[in-house]
Amino acid sequence: MTLEIGGLTVRFGGVTALSEVDLTVRPGELVGLIGPNGAGKTTLFDCLTRRVEPAAGRMRFEGAGLEGTAPHEVAGRGIARTFQQLGLFPGLSVRENVMVGAHRHGRSGFGAAAIRPGRVRREERAIRRIADEALDRVGLLPLADHPAAHLPHGILKRVEIARALAVRPRLLLLDEPVSGLGHDEIADLARLVRDMHFTSDIMIIVVEHHMEFVMNLCERIVCLDSGRKIADGASGHVRRDPRVIDAYLGVVPWASPAGRP
Ligand SMILES: Nc1ncnc2c1ncn2[C@@H]1O[C@H](COP(=O)(O)OP(=O)(O)OP(=O)(O)O)[C@@H](O)[C@H]1O
Numbered sequence: 001m002t003l004e005i006g007g008l009t010v011r012f013g014g015v016t017a018l019s020e021v022d023l024t025v026r027p028g029e030l031v032g033l034i035g036p037n038g039a040g041k042t043t044l045f046d047c048l049t050r051r052v053e054p055a056a057g058r059m060r061f062e063g064a065g066l067e068g069t070a071p072h073e074v075a076g077r078g079i080a081r082t083f084q085q086l087g088l089f090p091g092l093s094v095r096e097n098v099m100v101g102a103h104r105h106g107r108s109g110f111g112a113a114a115i116r117p118g119r120v121r122r123e124e125r126a127i128r129r130i131a132d133e134a135l136d137r138v139g140l141l142p143l144a145d146h147p148a149a150h151l152p153h154g155i156l157k158r159v160e161i162a163r164a165l166a167v168r169p170r171l172l173l174l175d176e177p178v179s180g181l182g183h184d185e186i187a188d189l190a191r192l193v194r195d196m197h198f199t200s201d202i203m204i205i206v207v208e209h210h211m212e213f214v215m216n217l218c219e220r221i222v223c224l225d226s227g228r229k230i231a232d233g234a235s236g237h238v239r240r241d242p243r244v245i246d247a248y249l250g251v252v253p254w255a256s257p258a259g260r261p
Pocket of ligand 1: 012015016017037038039040041042
């Protein structure tokens with residue numbers, strides 16, 4: 001029950017964002033995806049979540065192709081992601097934001113649940129329970145009723161992860177989870193992701209420019225450069241790979257809190 005990507009190619013007009021990328025991820029793997037700006041990391045996530053249509057290649061998840069999956073069906077396939085730019089609703093409470101992720105477990109959909117017709121109340125209670133479990137997992141249950149607006153960035157990053165966890169994903173895609181976080185928050189987030197990794201069989205792919213975070217967290221690192229995969233292996237090997245140093249590690253500030261080159 002793996003994620004198998006073969007020959008994945010994406011073009012935006014004259015730009016080849018991904019070029020014949022092969023990648024296999026197995027249950028329980030925690031993979032770091034690195035590479036310079038514009039390397040194609042987010043595009044890879046966009047393909048898996050069906051926001052971008054590849055020009056060529058295959059994507060199979062748990063034995064079935066992803067090509068026929070509509071963007072709104074991705075969560076139903078057990079795939080969840082977080083975004084570089086937080087995609088939370090500031091007018092909703094922390095819990096309501098996380099319930100958006102959990103709505104795939106209901107039949108009526110979040111739209112119906114949001115306007116609370118009587119027939120969806122029971123379902124909404126179940127969705128609320130799943131959301132609270134996810135909030136508990138990231139240590140934010142005490143803030144469940146707090147409006148998302150004006151919460152610190154580090155908390156909002158966790159709310160986004162809780163929203164992804166509420167999908168109860170088997171493949172979790174984290175896009176720059178520590179960007180903009182301080183030193184202690186980064187250490188907390190590393191603990192959280194490590195805990196998710198050790199306590200479940202979930203596949204996790206982490207895109208991150210913060211090298212200290214990603215190299216310490218992930219045993220396996222994949223490096224993209226100009227849309228091509230240039231390295232895939234143990235973090236100790238990849239960090240010494242001359243092609244990776246040349247393309248990326250030579251310019252990236254390893255301990256920068258913001259983590260961007
Ligand atoms: N919707 C789009 N339309 C046109 N070009 C795009 C689009 N999305 C991405 N690109 C281009 O595709 C290439 C890969 O971009 P992508 O965002 O996947 O890189 P990335 O590795 O995630 O970079 P970063 O680290 O800066 O987030 C870049 O050249 C980018 O400009």
